Amino acid sequence: MGQLALQRLPPLASVPKRPPSLPPPSLASPSLACATVSRRPLRNGLYIARAMSSHIVGYPRIGPKRELKFALESFWDGKTGVDELQNVAADLRKSIWKHMADAGIKYIPSNTFSYYDQMLDTTAMLGAVPSRYGWESGEIGFDVYFSMARGNASVPAMEMTKWFDTNYHYIVPELGPDVKFSYASHKAVAEFKEAKALGIDTVPVLIGPMTYLLLSKPAKGVENSFCLLSLIDKILPIYKEVLADLKSAGARWIQFDEPILVMDLDTSQLQAFSDAYAHMESSLAGLNVLIATYFADVPAEAYKTLTSLKCVTGFGFDLVRGLETLELIKVGFPRGKLLFAGVVDGRNIWANDLSASLKTLQALEDIVGKEKVVVSTSCSLLHTAVDLVNEIKLDKELKSWLAFAAQKVVEVNALAKSFSGVKDEALFASNSMRQASRRSSPRVTNVSVQQDVAAALKKSDHRRSTVVSVRLQAQQKKLNLPALPTTTIGSFPQTADIRRIRREFKAKKMSEIDYVQAMKEEFEKVVKLQEELGIDVLVHGEAERNDMVEYFGEQLSGFAFTSNGWVQSYGSRCVKPPIIYGDVTRPKAMTVFWSSMAQKMTKRPMKGMLTGPVTILNWSFVRNDQPRHETCFQIALAIKDEVQDLEQAGITVIQIDEAALREGLPLRRSEHEFYLDWAVHAFRITNFCVQDTTQIHTHMCYSNFNDIIHSIINMDADVITIENSRSDEKLLSVFREGVKYGAGIGPGVYDIHSPRIPSAEEIAERINKMLAVLESKVLWVNPDCGLKTRKYSEVKSALSNMVAAAKLIRAQLSKS
Ligand SMILES: Nc1nc2c(c(=O)[nH]1)N[C@@H](CNc1ccc(C(=O)N[C@@H](CCC(=O)N[C@@H](CCC(=O)N[C@@H](CCC(=O)O)C(=O)O)C(=O)O)C(=O)O)cc1)CN2
Numbered sequence: 001m002g003q004l005a006l007q008r009l010p011p012l013a014s015v016p017k018r019p020p021s022l023p024p025p026s027l028a029s030p031s032l033a034c035a036t037v038s039r040r041p042l043r044n045g046l047y048i049a050r051a052m053s054s055h056i057v058g059y060p061r062i063g064p065k066r067e068l069k070f071a072l073e074s075f076w077d078g079k080t081g082v083d084e085l086q087n088v089a090a091d092l093r094k095s096i097w098k099h100m101a102d103a104g105i106k107y108i109p110s111n112t113f114s115y116y117d118q119m120l121d122t123t124a125m126l127g128a129v130p131s132r133y134g135w136e137s138g139e140i141g142f143d144v145y146f147s148m149a150r151g152n153a154s155v156p157a158m159e160m161t162k163w164f165d166t167n168y169h170y171i172v173p174e175l176g177p178d179v180k181f182s183y184a185s186h187k188a189v190a191e192f193k194e195a196k197a198l199g200i201d202t203v204p205v206l207i208g209p210m211t212y213l214l215l216s217k218p219a220k221g222v223e224n225s226f227c228l229l230s231l232i233d234k235i236l237p238i239y240k241e242v243l244a245d246l247k248s249a250g251a252r253w254i255q256f257d258e259p260i261l262v263m264d265l266d267t268s269q270l271q272a273f274s275d276a277y278a279h280m281e282s283s284l285a286g287l288n289v290l291i292a293t294y295f296a297d298v299p300a301e302a303y304k305t306l307t308s309l310k311c312v313t314g315f316g317f318d319l320v321r322g323l324e325t326l327e328l329i330k331v332g333f334p335r336g337k338l339l340f341a342g343v344v345d346g347r348n349i350w351a352n353d354l355s356a357s358l359k360t361l362q363a364l365e366d367i368v369g370k371e372k373v374v375v376s377t378s379c380s381l382l383h384t385a386v387d388l389v390n391e392i393k394l395d396k397e398l399k400s401w402l403a404f405a406a407q408k409v410v411e412v413n414a415l416a417k418s419f420s421g422v423k424d425e426a427l428f429a430s431n432s433m434r435q436a437s438r439r440s441s442p443r444v445t446n447v448s449v450q451q452d453v454a455a456a457l458k459k460s461d462h463r464r465s466t467v468v469s470v471r472l473q474a475q476q477k478k479l480n481l482p483a484l485p486t487t488t489i490g491s492f493p494q495t496a497d498i499r500r501i502r503r504e505f506k507a508k509k510m511s512e513i514d515y516v517q518a519m520k521e522e523f524e525k526v527v528k529l530q531e532e533l534g535i536d537v538l539v540h541g542e543a544e545r546n547d548m549v550e551y552f553g554e555q556l557s558g559f560a561f562t563s564n565g566w567v568q569s570y571g572s573r574c575v576k577p578p579i580i581y582g583d584v585t586r587p588k589a590m591t592v593f594w595s596s597m598a599q600k601m602t603k604r605p606m607k608g609m610l611t612g613p614v615t616i617l618n619w620s621f622v623r624n625d626q627p628r629h630e631t632c633f634q635i636a637l638a639i640k641d642e643v644q645d646l647e648q649a650g651i652t653v654i655q656i657d658e659a660a661l662r663e664g665l666p667l668r669r670s671e672h673e674f675y676l677d678w679a680v681h682a683f684r685i686t687n688f689c690v691q692d693t694t695q696i697h698t699h700m701c702y703s704n705f706n707d708i709i710h711s712i713i714n715m716d717a718d719v720i721t722i723e724n725s726r727s728d729e730k731l732l733s734v735f736r737e738g739v740k741y742g743a744g745i746g747p748g749v750y751d752i753h754s755p756r757i758p759s760a761e762e763i764a765e766r767i768n769k770m771l772a773v774l775e776s777k778v779l780w781v782n783p784d785c786g787l788k789t790r791k792y793s794e795v796k797s798a799l800s801n802m803v804a805a806a807k808l809i810r811a812q813l814s815k816s
């Protein structure tokens, strides 16, 4: 990684010298043709604001063709300098702002751009840099910023975790009593000024102080004794400085994102929320204040607290996922305040049902008053794909059902326009025609699939007939593994060469024979490496897969996939979620050919590698015309057929990844049980039918399991490998508290998200910590997650140290 001469780099917030040049995203979409949007000419270099109420919570920053990803990676590799990176970033910001201004959006956000993550930006703004990164004062620069995000040669990265129930990851702030806060990144005001210089008046967006603190973790040493909210008095003065700065730069609005309000906050947390905003009141004077919530319903108590705030001008709600909030609004909304109504779905790619939204908006207008409703997105558009216009290969009919971020901006505006009495009848007519075509399409509904699911579900709750302890014995007889067996999670480095081969084959520039041969050679390399390293249960390395979800989506019917529908997952890493539009079937076996090929290369067990139904569901864009669990059961039955085919082909260890099971947990506690019930059931459907001697593994890469450990036990897998190392072994605490786990378990022994190579001693120490709470006979040794994002040089050293550590502890065990 680029630990180049970083000291001389400019601060994050500095603006590049060169005028940006990227063209704005296209306003054209099949559902909202260009003709409906007049591009407003510049007058004296300024855009003319239209008197209509429309707002966007936030916008994707990765770029329509992942421009930011490539600029970042090239910078990290030391191939390009900071100017190039900043120029790409400024180009993106400009094109986004212009797009929104051109579309007619009234409240355009700024400071929603980020070089890595918006929580990390807030950490930088507050100067809350953990001391190990060696920063003391002054404006935070790229060196410190990227060290916190990615680690550097001597210091590991900060923890990264899921942002609410999305596939986006944020960098977790580490806060303790000793943190000295200071205003150390002026990015928010710099972006505001940058937009202003382009003639665009924006709403600067900050993560609110309560969401920031409640998503932080106590620093090392004070884990169990520190109340994060006790820091509120220390961070508010910094927020006040930022507000003063923004005001003097001419800001008229401020948006605080407080999605934490959708969680189940207790009375004291809600009180702290009121106090915090009351405390900022004097600094907020002269500004219009929007508090945006999103991702779920705001619970009744929180709604009361929020809407009682005096210093707030408007409240934002997710009205796609928050149907109960809609009811709360109907019962009471503070007089004279603005309601930012999030009716356009920021989490999905379906075109908005404009007439339905209009009805909602009209009902809201009757409650809160004319001109008090602002049409908005349900959350930031960060979680949807960027621009449909780049999907030239997508089937025309299907495309007509979709809207990505660029098109959603236009939808918001179209709704606002008709809401103000200027309804574009032609647009609404064509929208409802497309909604109808989707509803009645034979591609969406497959009666026989629906019947199969109904019949399969009637029979049982799909449990294996033997208990896990008996199964493990039968498996050990067959597999004959050493104590603390070593394995990896599945993928090996996705080299440029592998990507090129896949790309050429996809583009029909390479024959199938050559492709299979190239893959075979790749598998052989990976198998040989694992044998040399002394790993016990092997993997084929997943070279044939672009992504663990997309790959299956491409082979199942009822799924469509895009060319450029990228969504940021963390930092520069993106995913291209498949689109589930119809009932799901498996036309033919998906992995048997490759897994059998790989198994033939070795005498050691080769894991068959599948993605589980819950993960496929949670990492796809899901149809919104039937409940999620119904779609999930359809996928489960397809994966079950695959498991049976693998078993038939002689594969004795099958891993079914459920990486996203935890992240799909609903944000509100009241909904947990129902979700866990069907999610765990769907997993069991995939493998209840295998023989005792077939070992079922599952993998999860989210360490916060303590609250769902019983559901994990209920999945009844033979072995589970779990991410563990980047979160200070939080996972182990559940076993410390006495939960019995009888199946095999491999808490990750090192972090694969960072290029840093762990030493054998360090890994051995981790294994010893595990042995303090888990019996040696159930313990497996493996990394946190797949290795696809790493380089071979890193993987070889890290795995070699991992095997050495396992051997060391085995020797220790055999002596005792
Ligand atoms: N869906 C999903 N979610 C997940 C994970 C995951 O693995 N999958 N892992 C966790 C962490 N998140 C991650 C997300 C992405 C990546 C990752 O490595 N993504 C790759 C892209 C993966 C991909 O699909 N790549 C395509 C490449 C497509 C492409 O752009 N190819 C060419 C350009 C295309 C062309 O020339 O035609 C290029 O790379 O330049 C492929 O390998 O086939 C990246 O951003 O770099 C890793 C972890 C949590 N969530």
Ligand code: MET
Binding pocket: 489, 490, 491, 542, 548, 609, 657, 659, 699, 701, 785, 786, 787, 788
């Ligand atoms: C995000 S979980 C990854 C699991 C997958 N088998 C891999 O190793 O890449």
Ligand SMILES: [Zn+2]
Binding pocket: 489, 659, 699, 700, 701, 784, 785, 786
């Ligand atoms: Zn994982």
